[in-house]
Amino acid sequence: MSEPERQAHKKLRPSGGYRKTASFQTATIIYDATVWFCETFVDPRSRTVDQMVQAARSGRQNIAEGSRAAATTSQTELRLVNVARASLEELLLDYEDYLRHRHLPQWEPDSPEASAVRAVPRTFKKDPTDPSDLTDFTDSQRWALYARWLESDDPATRANAIICLIHQANFLLDRQITALEAAFVEGGGYSEQLATERLRHRRKVPSDRSDPADPTPQSCPQCGGIMALRTAKAGKSPGSQFWGCTSYPECKGTLPV
Secondary structure, three states, rough: OOHHHHHOOOOOOOOOOOHHOHHHHHHHHHHHHHHHHHHHOOOOOHHHHHHHHEEEEHHHHHHHHHHHHOOOOOHHHHHHHHHHHHHHHHHHHHHHHHHHHHHOOOOOOOOHHHHHHHHHHHHHHHOOOOOOOOOOOHHHHHHHHHHHOOOOHHHHHHHHHHHHHHHHHHHHHHHHHHHHHHHHHHHHHHHHHHHHHHHHHHHHHHOOOOOOOOOOOOOOOOOEEEEEEOOOOOOOOOOEEEEEEEOOOOOOEEEEO
16 A cells, blocks of 8 residues: 555544553443342342443443544543443442442452452553553453452452442543543644644645635744634624634734635
């Protein structure tokens, strides 16, 4: 494939790849553990079963859907990751309620039991800066690391271990949301990036036609950046077109068409 062909097939914004993220992998363990917890310890006639399973599923599925949406809309990606975070928070409350209503103990965050669950990924981590990185493991291998808690005959042990995993997933999603917000502020949304790439392309590919409706993009006289064709909304000539710097409001460079 030639370089122009490679560029033509290159995505403007990456998407997918969610299966290798620590947040999705942790959410998968939480979903599986919740299904089997409810089958074992919760009355199948209770609405709580559907609520817990759907909350766990929503946490996992929205991470995946948000990752796929990243190719075309950063706003949707951010919204879906927030939905995943909210769903896991709802599930967290369900497990806390389960323990409280049955007078079962909830592990303290710094207890030996909770510390042991949190320590599992650190033993097998690939990324030394990420305590939850288990990207080289299959789903069954990751499950096996937690099996002594998640397959326990004691419902309190299972519930507490899942609570630890939910806290871990929420921490990862909070960090992911912060990164997405920063990327949006810095790079703009998909439509903004698409318009910028179109202008870059038009600057690289000269046209042999003279079409006043499709003028050649200009460089900003102040910062040298890319300019976009805009329409005046006020001033001396409302409705007229002009070139405005795409870095506005930081740069207020303009040129006549």
